[in-house]
Amino acid sequence: MTLRRPWPHSLAGQMALLIALALFVAQVINFALILRDRNEFRLAQATRPVAIRIADALEREARGDRPIVAEWGRIRRYPTDPVAPAGTERHPEVASELRRQLAEQGVQAGRIDTGLRTFPDDGDRAERRDLRRRGEHPADQLMIAVEQPGRGWLTIVVPWPRAGARLLWALLFQTLILYVVVLLPVLWIVRRLSRPLRDLRLAAERFGPGDTAAALPTSGPDDVAALIAAFNALRLRVAAMLDEKDRMLGAIGHDLRTPLAALRVRVESVEDETDRLRMVDTIAEMNRTLDDILSLARLGRPSEPVTEVDLAALVDAVVEDFRDLDAPVTFVEAERLRMRLRPALIRRAVRNLIENAVKYGEVAEVHIATAPASVAITVADRGPGIPPDRLAEVFDPFTRLETSRNRETGGIGLGLALARAIVQEAGGDIALANRPEGGLAATITLPR
Structure with missing residues (x-):
């Protein structure tokens, strides 16, 4: 059993498939870039305010305005790492970015530890609403612990938004719009191009000696219309050549049959019966051969x-x-x-x-x-x-x-x-x- 090719056979189908695949690959690349930019933005959003807050808290503590303690405040101080015993999910990329941000603020940090925990029900409602408005879900909190050598650990808790399905649906909708906006005009253009090409193919398949079909209309783009016009002219030239061939064969047949008929009459005067019969058979064979040659040459344009x-x-x-x-x-x-x-x-x-x-x-x-x-x-x-x-x-x-x-x-x-x-x-x-x-x-x- 012959297996059919899994891709379309027509010009319109192949071009549509090629463009659809190209759009799909472009959207996949676009989606990957968006996810990368989103992750970078989320990382910066989570670390930059933390670095600023830690720097401000340390500066206020150094001025004696407000000490950093474990009982209250956004930033608290603990003697040991509070994140390590929790066994939560670590995010080393956050620690690396936060270390860079703290260095820019002039804060020297030792180890930096991170971990996720469930977002509390009594969290910041305004912050929750802001996250949802951006299509994110405040399902997690990120605990960050920064070691100050000899002075304990500074901890802070920040929201860690989890990307929702809104981004995926937005990209799918965008892809659908691209397919409609790009593919429909392409399909229309390709069908406009392929229809006259299909008619040209059918006309070329039907063409043969004696073909009396009307000339194909020159439709489609300029290149295709010029091709159809060239085919119409070629068909006229071929038909003229075949007509000329028929006239030539008719003249040849007439010119050969006339002397053969005369020879047949002259053969009757041969006295030797055996020789005369052989000559008659030879002339008859020549006539049959001539008929076969002319019939074979004229076949396809029968009267x-x-x-x-x-x-x-x-x-x-x-x-x-x-x-x-x-x-x-x-x-x-x-x-x-x-x-x-x-x-x-x-x-x-x-x-x-x-x-x-x-x-x-x-x-x-x-x-x-x-x-x-x-x-x-x-x-x-x-x-x-x-x-x-x-x-x-x-x-x-x-x-x-x-x-x-x-x-x-x-x-x-x-x-x-x-x-x-x-x-x-x-x-x-x-x-x-x-x-x-x-x-x-x-x-x-x-x-x-």
């Missing part, structure tokens, strides 16, 4: 219209023509099959396969098999078959296989090439296969 025919009756009529010549051809009767075909061309393709079977395989056994979506016409013989590695080669024009075909039987190797070209023009194909019981089976498959 015969598509009509509804009974395929079984058509094949039966071809088989009857061979039976009238006493050729060993059998046909298994089939039910009526109404199909829209070019009957003369299909008749010629079937005739070529039967001729090959009779000529190289002694007999031709023809039968028709039907399927819900196709019809198969099989012509089987009892000849030597074809080497498996050369089954595809026999469809090339002017190709004959010396190891499996008798060169004395005539022909220049155009029968199978012409038959396959006719069937492919009708939307089908021809397959060759060696039969297990001996011989070759040529199968024409046509869509119903």
